[in-house]
Amino acid sequence: MTKADIVEDIAQKTGLTKKEVGETVDLFLEEISKLLVDGHHLEIRGFGTFKVKERKERMARNPRTGDAVPVPARRVPVFKVSKMLKDRVATNHIM
């Protein structure tokens, strides 16, 4: 599923134009991204929490040459799925 599919579905169900829905979806993602860039987190009840984690510098290896290379400290965006959504998905579609 892509953004276009989501926009299409929402436009159809709400009667809003695809342009309006598309802009709203884009801004929604952009606002979350900005919050993360600023180091904030966002909790969405029943869905999950977006936050930023700090990773310390560590040594890794170039798998081809075996050389040790430093991986610099960095910030990574993480999403923690809400317990409710996790539990609902867990029991679904066991293969």
Add this chain to the structure above:
Amino acid sequence: MTKAELVERIADRTGVSKKDTGVVVNMILDNIGQALLDGDKVELRGFGSFKVKSRRSRLARNPRTGDSVTVPAKQVPYFKASNELKGRLNPDAAGEGDSGD
């Protein structure tokens, strides 16, 4: 920041009413949630993707009693941030490219 504040910010810029914006935001979340329930993945360019991983059943231990217990197979939803978003969080590390999306 709460969802309500987020909705307000978005509505200010699109001109779509706060009420409609709130409905759309909830529907975005419902769409993603439903896709995950269906075992589908959702790819949002420039932001990241939501997917479901299968975990096999495994044997674990109850840390209190030491009894072994079987953890059943399950599906675990997760989010993978796009390289673009990762890059924006680390502006000084430009060009450090980790591969993949």
